[in-house]
Structure formats: C-alpha cells, structure tokens
Amino acid sequence: MKDEVQSPEERSATLKGMGCSRKRVEDVRFTQGRGNYVDDIKLDGMLTGDFVRSPYAHARVLSIDTEAALAVPGVLAVLTAKDLEPLGLHWMPTLAGDKQMVLADGKVLFQGQEVAYVVATDRYAAADGVAAVEVDYEDLPVVTDPFKAMDPDAPVLREDLAGQTEGAHGPRRHHNHIFTWEQGDKAATEAVLAEADVVAEEMVYYHRTHPMPLETCGCVASMDKVTGKLTLWGTFQAPHAVRTVASLISGIAEHNIRVISPDIGGGFGNKVGVYPGYVCSIVASIVTGKPVKWVESRMDNLMSTAFARDYWMQGKIAATKEGRITGLWCHTTADHGGFDACADPTKFPAGFMNICTGSYDIPVAYLAVDGVYTNKAPGGVAYRCSFRVTEAAYFIERMIEVLAIKLNMDAAELRRINFIRKEQFPYQSALGWEYDSGDYHTAWEKALNAVGYDGLRREQAERLEAFKRGETRKLIGIGLTHFTEIVGAGPVKNCDILGLGMFDSCEIRIHPTGSAIARLGTISQGQGHATTFAQIIASEIGIPADDITLEEGDTDTAPYGLGTYGSRSTPVAGAATAMAARKIRAKAQMIAAYLLEVHDDDVEFDVDRFVVKGAPERFKTMKEIAFASYNQAIPGVEPGLEAVSYYDPPNMTYPFGAYICVMEIDVDTGEHAVRSFYALDDCGTRINPMIIEGQVHGGATEGYAIAMGQEIAYDEMGNHKTATLMDFFVPTAWETPHYTTDFTVTPSPHHPIGAKGVGESPNVGSVPCFSNAVHDAFRPFGLVQSHMPHDHWRIWKIAEDLGLHV
C-alpha cells in the first residue's frame, strides 16, 4: 500500500495542515465570478427598499407627505415612524444599551438619518419614490464638537432622554453626556505624576473614519406567510446574534427565523451593528408578503452606518530622567454621534481602550472615558481592531514619542527600556488585563536589525544637514511602533453583547468515507476561514484539508456563535475547532483500539492514523476508522463520528508586533513617499503563513489610508464633507506601499493550538507607525503633535507653521 511507504513527514505534507501556506480554496469561486453576495440574491416577486434621508444634521420633522411618492408607478408603500410605532419598532435597541430611531421620530440627529422607507418594484422606482416624499423640517442648532456639546447651554440633542440622569453605563451629568468609564488608580497615578522627574502631556486625536468594505451593507427579508418563517439574508458579521436580537425585537419565535450571511465582501466592523435597513426590510416583507431587498449605496454607507474612532485622548506620561516610565494618565472624550451604537462588549463602554498601557511595564495608570452625543452619525465600531484597541495603540505609541522628545532620547531605546520583559508573562497590567504571553525584546531587536536602524538614523541625520544647507527639500521620517493587541472576546464571564455571551463554536462531522464537513459560528468576510480552519482539523485528526468542507453563516445549520469581528475567529472558533477535533480523535482512538484488538491506551496518534505502540506496522488510518465508526458494531460505542465544541476562552490572546516605516517627505508640497515598511507580527502559532501575510498587507493598507488621508469630516453645520469616494481616501495599487513581513512565534499558553488572532494587528500597528514617521521627520524642527490624517495639505501646513517654507 502506498501508505506504508510514506514517511510521517510525507503523510503530514499531504494533509496541508497547520503551518502550510495552503492556497485559498474560496478563491476558485471568487476569481471566476461565482461569489454569492446579498445583491446576487434574486427571489420571485422581490421588492426593493430605499430610504429618504435627512439633509439636516439637527432638525425637527414637522410633517412627512407620502402622497406623491405613493403615486409614483411601482411604489407600493412608504413607511414612516408612525407606521412602525404601533409595532413598537420606530426605535430599536443599540448594541451599547442605548436606543436609536429606526425612522425619524419627531426630529433628526445627523445628516443622512433615515426618515422614511420607500418600497417599490425595483431600485429605480424606489429612488423616484424617495425623491417624491415631501418632508417639512425646522432646522435646529447643530453641535459637531464633543467639547462644545458638553457646554451647559449646548442644545439638547436627545430629547427622548430628558431628565434621565442614569444611562446604560452609569450616571449622566449633562444632557449630551452618555457615560463616564473609569479604570485604574486615579489617586496613585496623580501622585506619581506630581512627583515625577519628567511628565509629557499631549492631546492625541484619532479622527473619525469609516470602515470601507467593497460591498456595502444590505439584506433581503423574506417572510413566508404560509410557513410563518422569516428568512433574512444579510451582510451580517454575527448572524446568530442577529437572529436572537431579531426574535427579541419582533416577537417572532427564534426557530421561525433563519439568518443567512452569504459571501460577504469585507466587513471590518461595518457589518456588526443592527441598522434601520434591516428592521424596515423585515417589516416591509411582513406588510407586503413579498421578499424585500435593501442594499446601501456608497454614500448611504459612508453617511449613516458604523463610523469608527473619533477619540480625543488627553494624555500624561511620567518617567524618570533615565526614561523609565512610572505612570500613565488618559482622559478621553469620545464622540458617539446622535445615538450610542458602539459595538463593544456590555461591560466595556469604551471597548478595550484600557489596553492603552500598550507593550510597556507601567506600574500605575488611570483611564477615564466620557461618551458624548453630537450631531453626527452613530456607530463607534471596531474598524479592523478589537474594540478601540487601535485608539489605545495610537495613544500610547504617540505618547512614547512625545516622551522621547521631552527626554531627548531615541524612541527605539525608550521603548526597549520600558518593554514588559519575557519573564514577566503572564503579565498583569495596571489597567486590569492579564497579558498571556510575549517576547517584545526579541521582536524589537529583530525588527531594528532587519531595517538597519542605526544606519537609517545616520542617513536621516545626513539628510537633515543637507536640508539645512539647502541641498534638498526632502526630509526622512522613521516611524516606530511596538503594539500589543487584545483579541478573542469572550471570556463569557467578562464579555457579552446585549447579554449574549461571547463564546464560539464548531461542529465537525466525519463522513463514512473519511472526508468531513465542519460548521462554525463565525463568518468569513474574506479572511479565508474555509482554508485555515480545515487546516486545524487536518492537523488534529489526520484528514487532508482538501477533503474538508467548511460552512459558516447559516443559523439553521451552523452551531450558535457570536461571529467574526475583533480578530476573534481564530482565538475562539479556532479553539472550538481544535477541541471538537480532539473529541473526534478521542472516539477514533477507542474505535482503532477495538479494531486492532488492543487496549485504548496501547494505541497512539500518528499524523493520520492510530498505531499500536511499539508496533508501527499495526495501524488503522482515519479513513478506516471513519468507515468502521458507521458500519461496524462496536460494543459500547455509538455509531458515527462527529462532535461539537462550544468554546468559552479562559482569557483573551495578546498578539503583538514591531513595525518600522521609512518615509520621505517633501517639505514644499506636503507629499510623502513610503520608502519601506517592515511589519513583524507575532500571532502565536501560525496556521497559514500566506494568509497571515495577506492579512498584514490588507490591514497595513487600511492603516495607511487612515493615517495618511481617510476621514469622515463634517462642517460646522453638520454637513458631511466626505460622503463619496471622490473625497474619502481609499488607496489603490498606485498609492499602496510595499511591505516586508516578518514574524516571531510566541504561542498563547491557553489556546489549544497556541494561536492568537492576526487580522486586525496590522491596522492597529500601522496607523501609529505611519503617523510617527511623519512626526519624526519634523521632530528636529520642534513638532510634537499634529493630528491625522496626514494628507498633503496637512503635512504642508506643518512645514508652513514651523517656518520651513522659503
């Protein structure tokens, strides 16, 4: 038999298990136009919904006249808040414990807010219907600045909350105040700041931006009045959670709701939230008895769904004169827009912002976050980061640079002397986290050596001298970052969303002929789950990855799970996959022992088979075991070979990375050129190195966009200034820098296969790295802090303000 001549290494290679750069199996469909996205779904008699949106950022809605719209050929219905009110659906709960208008109920709070929902036979008729709806507005004073929103005489935005001094996250001390969230030891931190040799203080603003999936949000709702079953296809990053929440809100029994996330064209946090489009489409389908599709336009998407960031972070960092950090203080003003619709675990109203001590051993720290209402779109999602980790990383990595300036120290050295040391793990941070594992010094030295750091600094100094002599107008900036992520929410004891515990799941069924299907509670949006999770199973039970089908996203078939965001798939569902596989392996061991007529303990697993200990010629392959499990009566053992695991992680995982960017900056034009970008990531055990590299390229490109141009901007009237791709920067291949990727491997001690998440690390790490490069170029001229995005005009302005233009 061929099997018998193959070495374990050869057999292992045929499995394409963990560590193999297996090609993405999903790309066969995607590259041949066979993807199946929400907008590809076409059902008999399907209608289209579209929104009338507010042109005002703050206005009273005096009247809505739908008569002309209903006369438009093809328009079947126009829903307003009045129609939804009897159903109790004119407002809906947000993920953050607030509530949000589904359709304008008396007033609007941001430009682009949903005012009425037009249902028509096709998209064009719906658009004509939208144009024909007449809304009478009375404009109100607008507040777009979160600091002004807290003025005593600021306009009252949320009249529905009048007199409420308690919110979902504790006391409210002003009519536009949402919550205050405090972590750490305030008194001890203030004492350290008062006595420190050096204190650096700065306001670090992480501007408002928006995730940019290629596919916008959308859904198709289909209520079958005969069976009473609602099927909802949608761009959902958490289909099971959508089913449960839809059931709770609508009163439709959960078994009568089937939620399907088909292929999703990128999510990045944009598709976590519950949007009015989903509610209105369900209602419209119930009312009309027809399937109703709603798919956002790009402008709808940029104006109304899921913004990200908008954190004003006032920081103080204390250190000895030798550069040893002794304390960190941060007060954040968080602009949440018109409704608090942040997607964070319930106990964390500012997400995991308390990872803001970063990679550093900081003995004492204090963080306070004030959430504030303004006349901007709601959202506050983790745009490719784990719940505000990117804000935290940007804050600490800027504060380190600011401190380095104050100490007149090299920022690489300042980091080195403050890193948490390898032997300190598991490390208890001053703001309450237990970092599972890390080896920051090794990663840092590897990164500095790889880029030739000392040589770069010499070149930079020479360029500076040449600039001063007037021989060049280009400066060099060297951006440094060492970030620590926190990904993999649960554990359930700490993490839930709207009361739903954040575990995840995997069910594996081995077929009689030895191939398999695995179903997970997560949902890929391009991350390659079908490729990588099959690799985990291949290594755990010895079935080739190519013989394993992977399914996600259908709540009627997949086990319950909380979905994919916050890089939680590998830490949580990946762990569930390994655990389910191990249950199967344990049963397979019993079957193999029976077939080989030995005791269970006398067989051992060997790549793709169980062998009798000490007699390797006596074995049963997993294929043979699978067949026997179904077709042979084995005393005391149930037929079949399948298992399910619901995995509640004991802790988060803490991936980290060392990034270095070299940038050339033209002082006269403000243009920049990224000369090199080196990204070292440590995500523990690596399942698929090629997919990891792809994740790093994608995340770093998003980081580049955010740092260098991408923003959601409003004027003082609350008009959206960046609602099209003419204004909202998305890098193309032309602008995208070249990346050099690298890695170290520090496994997670509590994850069954030692893996940590990676999808979001490059976004978290690259934003401060690009920004630090810009700042570093101007450091010799006294620049301490300048707000992102560093577009050409803003860079030009830095040079202008520093008097560098001749």
Ligand code: CDP
């Ligand atoms: O939750 P999400 O899928 O966005 O993020 P992730 O868990 O970090 O995984 C992103 C992709 O990288 C998936 O295909 C993972 O299986 C893969 N990955 C890997 O190959 N090795 C790791 N240690 C972590 C992730």
